[in-house]
Amino acid sequence: MVDENYFHVCLCTDNNYAQHCAVTLCSLFENNHEHKFVIHILTNSLDKDYRIELENLAYRYNAQIFIYNVNSELLNGCQYRIKRPLSEAAYYRVLLASILPANINKVLYLDCDIVVLGNINDLFSLEIDNYPVAAVQEPVEICDDHRNQLSIPYGESYFNSGVLLINLKYWRDYDCQSALLEFSKRERHVYCHDQDALNYVFKTKWYRLPPKWNKSNTATMELIDFYHILDKREYIYDARIIHYIDEPKPWYKIYGTRYRKKYDKYLKLSGWKINSKIQVKNRIVLYKRVFISRFKGLLYSIGLLSM
Incomplete structure (x- = not known):
């Protein structure tokens, strides 16, 4: 029996992104004190010291935390970009339906290059029973070759996979994991790793979220497709999630990095000690x-x- 008072949140990380994972979690907790969280961390190479730091952070905010070691053999054959390839952790989210307990039907997935700026109750309250995922449209248009590879009809949108409200029951009922792995291992020109797999399998089926739930650190206003003036206003003045999609990332400490102070604020609050x-x-x-x-x-x- 699942306690409906708990929000289930999942992140994927390794040693390189453990600090950033802590920042994301701290920002989530700080802006949602009234909610109770169960945190699920997927990893395959997280040192003991990092595990302890993340566990202590969660316990400090009275959140439950579970850390799962992913069976990497399931990802054998997954394709990676030649230039700037990501680690295998990028594909962990396609395994969520089989890794998380079967009684969890909905989970919020967050990339580790994210800062949560506000209350996420409205997001969790969404009813997405007929959708596999809810996501925000990618701000940058994909090219024709990319669209053709994914068989996305002209006029349909492509979503960013950094913030996903996932209907795990749907994934299990329709065996989405098999379809996601099949595409992930398909010989192709790799543009966006797992994001392409998710868009291929769920094209035309996903629930579109307002842009405030996944605000890019670099996208200009001209690139954002707003349905209503209120969506634009919220994006500007009440964005709930900042996603450091593009370089420079805030942890590079480069002068002029957008929203760097927000990252630094939650890094300090997290009490992260490991350099x-x-x-x-x-x-x-x-x-x-x-x-x-x-x-x-x-x-x-x-x-x-x-x-």
Whole structure:
């Protein structure tokens, strides 16, 4: 029997993103004191110290937390981008229906590069019995080749998988995991890993959320498709979730990073103590990546480099 007073929330992480996972959780707890949470962490390579830190954070806010070791063999054959591939943790969410207990019918999935800014009760209150997922439209249009690969009809939208309200009962009833894994392992030009698998399997079937539930750190207003002026107003003044989709990420400590102070606020409140050598090494690599990206952008703007 599931206690309906609890909100089930899932995140996927590894050592590299453990700190950011803590920030996401802290921001969720701080802005939702009136709710009780059960946190589900999917991982395959999380050191003991990181586990203890995340568990202590959850206990501090009276939340339950469960950490699952994912069977990576299920993901053998999954395809990755050649340039900037993600870790296997990107595909963990396609296994949610078989990993989480069968009596959990609905879960909120959050990427670890997210800060929750407000109450999420309205999101959990949605009835999505006839939908596999509820999500926000991706702010950037996909190209024709990408659309054709996913068989998404022209005029239909493509969603971002960083914030997903998932109907686990639907996934189990229709064996969605098998379909998601089949596409994930299909030989193809990989654009967006698990996000493409989810969009392929659930095209035209997903519930569209207002943009305030997944506000990009870089998307300009012109890229957002608002249905109503009130949606636009809420996106500007009452966004509930900030998603650091694009670089630079706030933890790079680069001057001018949008919404960096919000990340820093919850990092401090989380009490995170571990300074990962892996994170320091990755930060150096990412600094170089950001510099190269900005330099190329400059060359494009002055006509010295073509697309």
